[in-house]
Amino acid sequence: MSLxxxxxxxTLYHGDCLKDSREWLAADVMVSDVPYGVDYNSGARRDTLARSIAGDKDTGARDDALSAFAGKPALIFGTWRIPRPLGTRQVLVWDTKGALGMGAMDLPWKPAHQEVYVIGSGFTGKRTTDVLTYAPVQSMSRNGREHPHQKPIPLMRDLIAKCPPGVIADPFAGSGSTLVAAKNLGRKVIGVELEEHYCEIIAKRCAQDVFDFGAI
Incomplete structure (x- = not known):
């Protein structure tokens, strides 16, 4: 693990959040698109976008991270196909405006949403609907996705805006959308990322002088 x-x-660390880096455990709330066991493996032909991520074969990484965080508040991404985390108090639905995967080709509907699990207490802000409508990051466009599960900054910003006060943690930082959104809100945030390639992407995004609201 290294800073x-x-x-x-x-603050961004390069390493394994469960084996190498424990600094993130001092944070007050976790906001993370954790590997949750869907075993995603993209069949799309892309030159630069990875087909999958580490730790996504089962819910072990997700559950171990939540256990280590010891019951503090968290917002965790997931899917109805995998058992929800223990302690889930509410399910938010991210409506991707019709854009997501292909789903079961023998059914006349395609998936166009993901779930976000609310764990713990202390969340604040205006009471709004639990359906969150935001376009995803496009995979093939200029300034498009650099990570298979990259989340849009506006979505992450609005989730973080309702989090309890204190330091945000994202122990599976990916391309850094949580970190960029927290910084845009003036929140302190600790991230951990296993792959050095993504650490480089995060550092470049966080070092920008302008707010990164578009390329997510």
């Missing part, structure tokens, strides 16, 4: 990037708001 990879740091500024006034963001």
């Amino acid at each position: 990879y990037y740091q500024d006034d708001h963001v």
Whole structure:
């Protein structure tokens, strides 16, 4: 584990959040698109976008991270196809505006949503619907996705805006959308990422002088 990037708001470690880096456990709330066991493996032909991510064969990484975080508040992404985390109090639905995967080809509906699990207490803000409608990051466009599960900044920003006060943790930082969104809100955030390639992407995004609201 090593410190990879740091500024006034963001601290990023390169390593395994469950084996190498424990600094993130001092944070107050977790916001993360964890590997949750869907075993995603893209069949799309792309030159740069990875087909899958580490730890996605089962829910072990998700459950171990939540256990280590010891019951503190969390917002965790997931899917109805996998058992929800223990302690889930509410399910938010991310409506992707019709864009997601192919799903079962023998059914006349395609998937166009993901779930976000609310764990713990202390969330604040205006009471709004539990359906969150945001376009995903396009996979093939200019300034498109750099990670197979990259989340849009507006979605992450609005989730973090309702989190309890204190430091945000994302122990599976991916391309850094949580870190960028937290920084845009003036929140301190600790991220951990296993792959050095993604650490480089996160550092570049967080070092930008302008707010990164578009390329997610």
